[in-house]
Amino acid sequence: MRKRIRCGLLLAIALTAGVAVSEAPQRPIPSGELRSGVDFTGPDARALQQDDFANPGVFWVELGERLWRQPAGSSGKSCESCHGDARTSMKGVATRYPLLDRGTGRLLNLEGRIMQCTEQRQRAPPLAYESEALLALTTYVRHQSRGMPVSVTIDSQARSYFEKGRALYYQRMGQMNLSCANCHQENWGRNLGPETISQGHGSDYPVYRLEWQTLGSLQRRFRSCFSGVRAEMLPYGAPEYLDLELYLAWRGNGLPIETPGVRR
C-alpha cells in the first residue's frame, strides 16, 4: 500500500517536470558556472585579448568603423546614413542575435542582418561569408555591446529553431561519433591534447585565432569542430549552423560580449 503511494508521487513529480521542460527549458550549465571561452585558452591569449592595443582583432574593429561610414551600392548610403553613430545606435544590439526576422519570419544572425541591409537597403553587391568586409562590420557592431550580457529570446516562432539547434547539439556525428555535448557539456574544463575543452560559448566571436593568423566567425569555428570529429562540414550560412548559433547563445545567456576575442 505504502509502495503504491510512493509510485503515485513519483509520477506526479515526473509529470510536472515534463510540463516545465516544454515551457522553459532548464539551463544545461547553471548561470553561476558559465565561463567565457577565453577562460580556457591560457594566460597568454587572455592577456592579448584584454589589451586593446595588442589584440590583433582590433584591426577589424577599426576597419569596420571605416566601412560603417563608407557609402556603398546604388543607394549611395553608408550604414551611418541610416543608423547614425554606431557607438549609440548599435549598443546592445548584438546581445539579441540570432533573432527571428519579422519581415521574413526566418532566423537571422548578425552576419545575416548585415548582408540583408547591404543588399536591400544599400543595394550593394552581396557580402560573402568570411570576407574581410563582413567580418569587420560584424566585429565592429558586436564590439559596441562589449560588456553587455547575451540575452537571446526563444519564445514563439524562434522556439522551433531553438529545438532544432538543441537536437543538433546532442546529435552524435562524424567518424568519431561525437556530439557537441560529449565535449563541451560533459567534459568542459578537462584536457584534450594540449587544449582545455571550453563550454563552447560564442560570446567573444568573431575571434582572432593565432592558428588561423586571422579573424574568423563563429561558423568558421563550427566548421573546424565538425572537421575535428570527421563530420561533413556544412557551408557557411547553413540553416543548421544558424539553429546551433541560437542554441549556443541561449546556453550562454548572461555572459558578457567580449568581441574581438583571441584564441590560440
Place this chain on the structure above:
Amino acid sequence: MEIRIAIQHPMETGFRRDATGHEIPKNVINAFSCRYNGVEVFRAEMGSGIAANPYLDFYTIADASGELIFDWTDDSGQTGSERASIVVSG
C-alpha cells in the same frame, strides 16, 4: 619610454599553398625602423618566422619633445609610414 606599434600585415611565409596548389609568394615586412627627431632609435629586420600582424614593443630615452616616425617595407615593395608626436615636460 615604451613604444608599441602593431602593423596589420599578412606576413605570408612563402611556404603555404592556396586551395588550387599554387605557391603563395613570400611577402613579409622585411625592414622596419623608428626615427626619433631624425635619429634612428630602433630597427628590425623581420623574416618568415614572425606571425601575421606583427606587434613590436621597444624602449628609448625620452630626452626631447618631438616626433617619432615609423617606416616599413614589405617584400612586394609596399611601404608604410606612421607618425606620433610626444611632448617632454620638465
